[in-house]
Amino acid sequence: MPISELSAVERIARVLAAERLSVNGEGYEPSAGDEVEAEWPLYIGQAVAILKTLREPDIVMANAGDAGVWQAMVEAALADYEGDPSDE
Structure with a gap:
């Protein structure tokens, strides 16, 4: 299985930015x-906030593993984040 060199927080933030900016999402670029x-x-x-929401798997996810x-794993991703999201 491939393992990303970027943190989960950064990858999610990049997807959110791309969704807003790219013509492939809601953007114009x-x-x-x-x-x-x-x-x-x-x-x-x-x-x-998205990662915090995903801490608890739903029934389909729980049944898969x-x-x-x-x-x-999600808690580790959150612990790896070294900022305070309320500062954003």
Whole structure:
């Protein structure tokens, strides 16, 4: 299984920024890479909120694997984040 070199918080924040900026989402930019690179930190608070929501797997997720492992992985991703999302 591939393992990302970016944190979960950063990856989610980048997706949120790209969704807003890219023509493939709700945006207007046909090539939004530079804008996403500049703006993804603005989405860190939202990314943390999404991860907090995902701490508890739903029934489908729990049936697919070990719910305790899932929760531990999401908690680790949150613990890896070294900021205060309320500062955003």
